[in-house]
Amino acid sequence: MSSSGVEVPTRSGVPPVAAELSKSRRRRRRVRSVGRDLWWLILPGAAVYLYVVVVPTFQGMQGAFTDWSFATVGAPNFTGLENFTRIFNTDAGPAVLRTLQLALVVVILQNVIGLALALLFNGRVFGRNVLRTIVFAPMVVSALVVGYLFKYIFGPPGVGGVNQVLAALGLETVDFLGNPTTAMIIIIVTVLWQSIGGNMVIYLAGLQGVPAELEEAAALDGAGYWKRFWFVVRPLLAPAITINLMLGLIGGLKIFDQIFALTNGGPGNQTQTIATLIYSYFSQYADYGRSAALALLLAIGIAILSIIQFSVLRRQERNS
Amino acid sequence: MKIHKGLVTATVATLTAISLAGCVGGSGNAGTNNQPTGGEPSGTLTGLFFSGFKDTYEQIAADFKKKYPNVDVKFDYQGGDVGALTMTQLQGGTAPDILTSFPGGTKTDPADTVVSLAASGRIAPIGAPWAKDVPDAWKKSVNYEDKTFAYPGALQPLAAIFNKTKIDELGLKIPTTLDEVYGLCTAAKSKGVYAYSLGLGDPAGPQMLTYSQLGTLEADQAQFDADLASGKKTYADSVWVDQFEIYKKMGDQGCFGEGALGRSRDQAGEEVAKGSALATVDVGAALAPIQKKAPNSSFEVAPMPATNNAADTKVVALPGFVNTINAKAKNPTAAQAFLAFMGEAEPSVTYANGFASVPVLPNDAYKAPKELTAFADLIKRGAYQPLGTVQAEVQAQLNQTIQSLILGQSTPRQVAEKLDSVYKK
Numbered sequence: 001m002s003s004s005g006v007e008v009p010t011r012s013g014v015p016p017v018a019a020e021l022s023k024s025r026r027r028r029r030r031v032r033s034v035g036r037d038l039w040w041l042i043l044p045g046a047a048v049y050l051y052v053v054v055v056p057t058f059q060g061m062q063g064a065f066t067d068w069s070f071a072t073v074g075a076p077n078f079t080g081l082e083n084f085t086r087i088f089n090t091d092a093g094p095a096v097l098r099t100l101q102l103a104l105v106v107v108i109l110q111n112v113i114g115l116a117l118a119l120l121f122n123g124r125v126f127g128r129n130v131l132r133t134i135v136f137a138p139m140v141v142s143a144l145v146v147g148y149l150f151k152y153i154f155g156p157p158g159v160g161g162v163n164q165v166l167a168a169l170g171l172e173t174v175d176f177l178g179n180p181t182t183a184m185i186i187i188i189v190t191v192l193w194q195s196i197g198g199n200m201v202i203y204l205a206g207l208q209g210v211p212a213e214l215e216e217a218a219a220l221d222g223a224g225y226w227k228r229f230w231f232v233v234r235p236l237l238a239p240a241i242t243i244n245l246m247l248g249l250i251g252g253l254k255i256f257d258q259i260f261a262l263t264n265g266g267p268g269n270q271t272q273t274i275a276t277l278i279y280s281y282f283s284q285y286a287d288y289g290r291s292a293a294l295a296l297l298l299a300i301g302i303a304i305l306s307i308i309q310f311s312v313l314r315r316q317e318r319n320s
Numbered sequence: 321m322k323i324h325k326g327l328v329t330a331t332v333a334t335l336t337a338i339s340l341a342g343c344v345g346g347s348g349n350a351g352t353n354n355q356p357t358g359g360e361p362s363g364t365l366t367g368l369f370f371s372g373f374k375d376t377y378e379q380i381a382a383d384f385k386k387k388y389p390n391v392d393v394k395f396d397y398q399g400g401d402v403g404a405l406t407m408t409q410l411q412g413g414t415a416p417d418i419l420t421s422f423p424g425g426t427k428t429d430p431a432d433t434v435v436s437l438a439a440s441g442r443i444a445p446i447g448a449p450w451a452k453d454v455p456d457a458w459k460k461s462v463n464y465e466d467k468t469f470a471y472p473g474a475l476q477p478l479a480a481i482f483n484k485t486k487i488d489e490l491g492l493k494i495p496t497t498l499d500e501v502y503g504l505c506t507a508a509k510s511k512g513v514y515a516y517s518l519g520l521g522d523p524a525g526p527q528m529l530t531y532s533q534l535g536t537l538e539a540d541q542a543q544f545d546a547d548l549a550s551g552k553k554t555y556a557d558s559v560w561v562d563q564f565e566i567y568k569k570m571g572d573q574g575c576f577g578e579g580a581l582g583r584s585r586d587q588a589g590e591e592v593a594k595g596s597a598l599a600t601v602d603v604g605a606a607l608a609p610i611q612k613k614a615p616n617s618s619f620e621v622a623p624m625p626a627t628n629n630a631a632d633t634k635v636v637a638l639p640g641f642v643n644t645i646n647a648k649a650k651n652p653t654a655a656q657a658f659l660a661f662m663g664e665a666e667p668s669v670t671y672a673n674g675f676a677s678v679p680v681l682p683n684d685a686y687k688a689p690k691e692l693t694a695f696a697d698l699i700k701r702g703a704y705q706p707l708g709t710v711q712a713e714v715q716a717q718l719n720q721t722i723q724s725l726i727l728g729q730s731t732p733r734q735v736a737e738k739l740d741s742v743y744k745k
Contacts, residue, residue: 071428267582269724
């Protein structure tokens with residue numbers, strides 16, 4: 001477009017804007033056709049995924065409605081909802097509540113601490129790259145190994161590292177894993193120690209995308225640190241918050257390794273969650289049908305909660 | 321594009337068919353036998369055993385290879401819950417030729433036990449010469465419908481393992497009555513130690529004291545199991561409640577020391593080795609690691625009293641692991657030969673020593689070590705009690721609800737009622 005609003009003809013006779021448009025259309029068409037030519041390349045991967053994930057998932061769903069167990073000789077019998085009623089007549093009720101509590105606490109703390117660390121290490125802190133690495137390092141260790149490590153750190157009086165320090169200082173020792181309340185706290189501490197690095201990295205990535213000019217402008221307008229964070233940084237961090245909360249909730253609802261290593265659901269079944277019950281039904285009692293039923297309930301529960309959370313967060317993101 | 325579409329459709333259809341075929345197919349063994357049944361053993365022999373006894377099995381395997389040089393022995397060793405792994409491998413059709421299983425069991429309880437495995441056709445009968453020598457008392461542990469399905473291994477005590485050096489040093493003595501047990505708890509406390517270090521935080525720890533005292537409290541364990549199965553009896557109206565009362569009282573008196581519920585079985589053993597505790601209650605296999613940690617201390621295995629009449633006290637004896645043959649073994653001939661070999665005099669002694677146990681099969685070549693002399697004598701005299709059958713889910717709940725009992729959140733009767741609620745008739 002010319003400044004006068006009249007199209008200036010080019011040597012080809014096509015106005016430049018129209019030429020540009022047709023060029024980009026051609027480019028778009030070419031890109032689409034390339035994709036169409038090559039999409040079948042995903043077939044090997046899709047086949048593996050189908051065989052390893054999709055088929056066993058449907059098999060498990062089917063098993064949830066049968067009396068399938070280690071003792072089954074031949075095809076299992078269809079039992080309808082019997083596995084589901086058995087589950088809720090035993091330990092699953094308290095385990096469901098405990099799972100929700102654990103997930104909620106872990107998600108909140110993960111994000112609060114993860115965000116705080118990201119803000120800290122995004123600023124001018126001496127040795128921040130080393131500190132970032134230290135915080136992130138536990139992420140690469142097996143969760144089960146971390147669980148056993150903490151089992152020794154918080155072991156009983158006379159054995160555990162923390163208790164030996166307490167005893168050396170003349171303080172009263174604590175049976176951390178033998179008391180249901182402290183055992184649950186140690187599980188949360190273990191999970192947080194391992195997972196906070198992941199949250200921090202996602203928030204750091206989000207913070208890299210916040211333009212410095214915006215913060216400077218807000219500062220010039222007299223906004224303090226918290227106002228700048230709340231009104232400038234936070235809205236721009238919305239996608240990172242969404243991802244962290246989603247991943248945190250999904251992970252929090254299926255925490256298994258740390259509980260298995262630290263307490264195995266004890267003492268007195270009081271750190272038992274849905275994930276550890278699924279393991280018990282499957283591995284200890286060889287009751288595959290009941291285990292599949294509980295796993296199915298967990299999957300449905302996670303899906304429902306995730307959809308609700310996602311839609312709420314997306315709305316907030318748009319509003320931000 | 322048409323070619324692509326056709327290719328894609330065909331590929332997806334084929335892969336789906338293959339996938340679904342894989343799903344509906346039974347859990348067959350992935351390979352064919354690498355040796356026909358019968359004849360001289362050859363080929364590869366596979367097995368799955370607990371990693372804690374690797375040295376013992378490797379020694380037996382090396383001796384076996386001397387006898388059968390054409391067999392290539394490839395054993396796998398795993399820590400943790402070997403029973404669960406065995407069941408998973410059997411279910412998935414990836415189990416080796418020789419399996420690690422547990423004695424006895426019931427048909428109604430799907431578990432890695434001889435009866436459960438034999439009833440569902442997952443293990444093969446054993447045709448070894450020693451099968452006829454299994455003592456009557458242990459036939460129930462390894463037989464199913466008059467056929468022998470497992471190598472019985474060795475008998476281990478389920479009893480108190482005392483740090484004899486420490487108890488002598490403090491001028492205390494090993495209790496022979498229940499009142500003496502309580503007395504020992506009080507005396508130990510006054511000397512700055514505690515009496516019994518139990519692995520109450522371990523998934524399999526709390527049950528040990530219960531079983532060790534039921535040997536004395538329950539006159540006929542087999543009859544009780546039968547009455548339980550027929551519905552004539554329940555846990556809540558049995559001597560199990562009496563044992564839980566003892567458990568509670570011992571807990572209240574501080575017999576188990578500080579931090580008992582957070583302690584694993586390994587840590588419990590360490591406490592005894594260090595002399596912080598006087599004894600632990602566990603199976604005989606726990607003795608070797610304790611001795612290793614305290615080579616200068618002496619230890620003694622003694623039955624756990626449950627009444628005030630010392631003459632009533634019986635030691636509980638049990639075969640720990642047993643070995644079975646996968647019904648779908650790739651090399652059944654070598655597997656049969658190996659289990660037959662294990663029952664011979666020398667390998668049997670190697671096995672018993674490795675497990676700190678007494679051979680089940682009569683064996684003149686075996687001489688009990690000092691720590692097990694008393695136990696071996698009790699076995700010889702018949703002053704022992706076999707362990708009853710406890711279903712997998714009952715066992716898991718027993719361990720968890722005993723923890724509740726010690727926490728003061730369950731009564732002895734409620735623990736028993738919980739066991740009744742998960743028992744499968």
